[in-house]
Amino acid sequence: MTTQPVAAFEPPYVMAVFSNVRTADDTGFDELNDRMEEIVEAIPGYLGYESARTPGGLGITVAYFRDHEALTVWRENLQHQAAMKRGRADWYESYTLHVATVERSHGFVRNG
Amino acid sequence: MTTQPVAAFEPPYVMAVFSNVRTADDTGFDELNDRMEEIVEAIPGYLGYESARTPGGLGITVAYFRDHEALTVWRENLQHQAAMKRGRADWYESYTLHVATVERSHGFVRNG
Numbered sequence: 001m002t003t004q005p006v007a008a009f010e011p012p013y014v015m016a017v018f019s020n021v022r023t024a025d026d027t028g029f030d031e032l033n034d035r036m037e038e039i040v041e042a043i044p045g046y047l048g049y050e051s052a053r054t055p056g057g058l059g060i061t062v063a064y065f066r067d068h069e070a071l072t073v074w075r076e077n078l079q080h081q082a083a084m085k086r087g088r089a090d091w092y093e094s095y096t097l098h099v100a101t102v103e104r105s106h107g108f109v110r111n112g
Numbered sequence: 113m114t115t116q117p118v119a120a121f122e123p124p125y126v127m128a129v130f131s132n133v134r135t136a137d138d139t140g141f142d143e144l145n146d147r148m149e150e151i152v153e154a155i156p157g158y159l160g161y162e163s164a165r166t167p168g169g170l171g172i173t174v175a176y177f178r179d180h181e182a183l184t185v186w187r188e189n190l191q192h193q194a195a196m197k198r199g200r201a202d203w204y205e206s207y208t209l210h211v212a213t214v215e216r217s218h219g220f221v222r223n224g
Contacts, residue, residue, distance in 0.1 A: 060172040101215065109205075
C-alpha cells in the first residue's frame with residue numbers, strides 16, 4: 001500500500017484515474033489485484049500507481065505511464081481484460097475512468 | 113463527501129490530481145476546506161471534484177474543469193493561495209499535484 005504520493009514525473013506523461021464504489025463482494029479481489037500489480041509493474045513505460053479509499057465510500061486509483069503506448073499495452077493485456085470483466089460482474093457498483101496527458105506537476109515534502 | 117464517482121464528462125477537459133499525506137494537525141482544516149469548496153464551485157467551467165482517503169494513509173483529491181482557463185481562475189484565487197500556503201505550513205506532510213488534459217473517459221453503473 002502506498003504511504004507517500006508518487007513523484008512528480010517529468011512531463012509529458014499519461015495518467016489513468018479510476019474512481020469507483022465497490023460492492024459488498026470482495027471474493028478473490030485481493031488476490032487478483034496483487035496479480036494485476038505484478039503485470040503492470042513489468043510493462044516498459046509504467047511509472048507507478050497510488051490508491052486511496054474512504055472506508056465504505058469512494059476509492060480512487062491513479063496509474064502513471066510514460067506514454068500512451070505503455071498504457072495501451074496495459075489496457076490490452078488479456079489477464080487485465082479478464083480482471084476488468086470480473087470487476088464489472090462482481091466487484092464494482094460504479095466506476096469512471098479518465099485517461100489524460102499530464103502537462104505539469106510539482107511536489108512538496110515537509111523539510112525535504 | 114462524494115459517494116459516487118463523478119461522471120465521465122465530454123472530452124477534452126482538465127483534471128488536477130492532488131495526492132497527499134496529512135500531518136497530525138487538523139486545526140482549522142475542515143472549516144477552510146468547506147470555504148474552498150464554496151469558492152471553487154462558483155467558478156465558471158468547474159465541473160466537479162471527488163476525494164478519497166485511506167485512514168492514516170494516502171489521500172487523493174481530483175478536481176475537474178472544462179478548460180485550463182477555469183483551472184487558472186482557481187489557482188490564482190487569493191483565498192485559495194492563502195489556503196495552499198497554510199497547507200504547506202501546517203497540514204501536509206507531502207503532496208504531489210498533476211495537471212492534465214483528459215482525452216477520453218467512460219463510466220460504468222451496475223444495472224444502470
